[in-house]
Every structure is written in structure tokens, then in C-alpha cells.
Amino acid sequence: MRLTEREIVAVLRHHHYKITPQRRAVIQTITAVTSHVTPTAIHERTHREHPNIGLVTIYRTLEILARLKLICELHAGDNCPSYTIGTPEHHHHLICSGCGQVIDFTRHDLTKLERDLSAETGFEIKSHVLDFTGFCGSCQKQKHRTT
Amino acid sequence: MRLTEREIVAVLRHHHYKITPQRRAVIQTITAVTSHVTPTAIHERTHREHPNIGLVTIYRTLEILARLKLICELHAGDNCPSYTIGTPEHHHHLICSGCGQVIDFTRHDLTKLERDLSAETGFEIKSHVLDFTGFCGSCQKQKHRTT
DNA sequence: AAAGTAAATGAAAATACTTTTCATTTGGAT
DNA sequence: ATCCAAATGAAAAGTATTTTCATTTACTTT
Secondary structure, eight states, X not given: OOOOHHHHHHHHHHTTOOOOHHHHHHHHHHHHOOSOBOHHHHHHHHHHHSTTOOHHHHHHHXXXXXXXXXXXXXXXXXXXXXXXXXXXSOXXXXXXXXXXXXXXXXXXXXXXXXXXHHHHHOOEEEEEEEEEEEEOHHHHHHHTSOO | OOOOHHHHHHHHHHTTOOOOHHHXXXXXXXXXXXXXXXXXXXXXXXXXXXXXOOHHHXXXXXXXXXXXXXXXXXXXXXXXXXXXXXXXXXXXXXXXXXXXXXXXXXXOOOHHHHHHHHHHHOOEEEEEEEEEEEEOHHHHHHHTSOO
């Protein structure tokens, strides 16, 4: 279950952010897309419908959405900072090095490990990232071609 | 057990890379440091001893070392791309959002999860990242100060 | 040990990415 | 309908990274 445009708008309103056409456009783009996308990619897509939206606005909107945990930031290899719409449940990633697609999965509980580490190191643990990287089915096949 | 300068140089030689004073200097810096460091930080440190080493050389050397898996890349929050000397064992990170220190830990086996995911999705999984983020002991205290 | 050569280097330019500044516009409260 | 703080776009500034290219150098082959 991913967040909808409607829900995101409601949260923004609740935090007294203005609902501008530009922000709606960004939210629409990001909810419509299934994969993680970079700020530039979001700009390009949004720009099609709203030709006069600036890249700056994308950055500013993403910053707000990330702070409110409405989108999920991904740091990994190429496309380093990229974003996807937040899922209320915490989740992890499975990233294809070939085509860049990202599959989310929720499985796997790390609370015990988290508690142990915290006890040992004195850290107050806030969050974690668990990302697997590899090659999806079709990219595996492509690797065997003699391009 | 972390890699030593000696071992890294041997691997480079084995791959027919030339052992230049600049490369040695970068390797010395990175083996001497316990934390993850950014390319710029590596340059600054190396520059003290070798005042005429260029930042470009740092980038080029890091690229080689990363490709040979002799150093470990970390993508996270600020200091996004940063590096530490590789440990032969696979390891995970515990990152302090306050001061940026990184503690490595080796615990926790994810092979079963990896196998399950692979079976379900058809992915050929190559690697994974497990990073915890939070605040270390002393940064927790600082948070409670009134600046 | 000297010479030859491909690889490596530094400086500068080019490119890419992100943030800041500021004058103008606008959403939404009144 | 009016007002004002918040949001916007354009441009500039600030960073980070990569490319280009003439020069130097580590290492191989004599």
C-alpha cells in the first residue's frame, strides 16, 4: 500500500504547506512512477505537463516531502540520491545494477539486531537501510550476449 | 583484519597498475584513517605530506581501488560518497548522524534472506548494504543542550 | 644501466549537481 | 475582496566530479 496523491496533499495541508499547482504536479509524477527517480528525472517528467516548472521547485518540494517521510530516499551507486513515494510500512530494496529498477520488500525484522547493537555501542538507533544489489532476470540474459 | 598498504600495493601490481608515489600516498592516508572519508578529505590529508598531489589523482585512484574492492564505498546522507579501507570480511555500518563517525560490524547473516529473495524475484544478488543510522553516545548528550 | 613506451600526472576547462539570492507571484486566511 | 507570508522562477553562486591534453614517470626491454 503506497501513499496516494490525496493523502500526501492532506499531510502537507496539515503542516500548513500551501498546495500549489507545482507541488501537485511533483506529487502526481512521483505517485505515478513505480521506480526510484532522481530529481532531474522528476523534473523532466513533470515538465511535460507543466512546462514552466523549475528544477529548483523540484528540489524544494522533495526536501519537504522527505522531511515529512512521505517519500523514501535511496542512496546507492549511480543515481545516487533518488526518491520514491513512501510506503507507510518500512521497507527495503532490491536494486538491479543493469537497468536500475528497484523492487521494494518489507520482509525481515531487524529489531533484535538493532537492540543488541544499541546496547553494545551506546548508539540511539534511528533508522536503517537494507539494500540488495544484483541483476534482474532480463539483465542477466543481456550480460551473456556478445554485444 | 583490515588490508594493509603492502597488501593493496601487491594487488595493484598484480593488476599491472603502476605504483606511483601519489598512489602510495593515497593508500597510506586511507589505511591510516579509521573512519570513512570523502575524496576531498583524503585529498586534504594526503596534501599535507605531498603538497603537489591533485584532487583528480585522488578520484582516479579511488576509482581503481573501488573497482578492485580494496576500499569500501559508503553512500549515506551527507558525505554521500565516502570510502574506507576494505576489510576482507563483509561488514555493515553504524553511522552517527551527529558527528559522522562510522562503526563497522560484521555480525548478522543475511544469506538465507538473500536466497529467498533471489528465488522469488529471479534476481542474481551480488551484494547488499546494511547501514544503521542514529546518534552516538556523545551526540545524544549534545542534542539535549540548548545550543 | 639506458632507452623506449604506455600509463599516470597536474592544471585547466568542462560538465553536472545543488543551493542561495531576490524580485515577483499566489494560496489561503481574514 | 484584501492582504501577507510563503512559494516560485531565473540567475548566480557554490560544490562536486569528469574530461582534455601536454608533460612526466614507472617499469619493461634491451
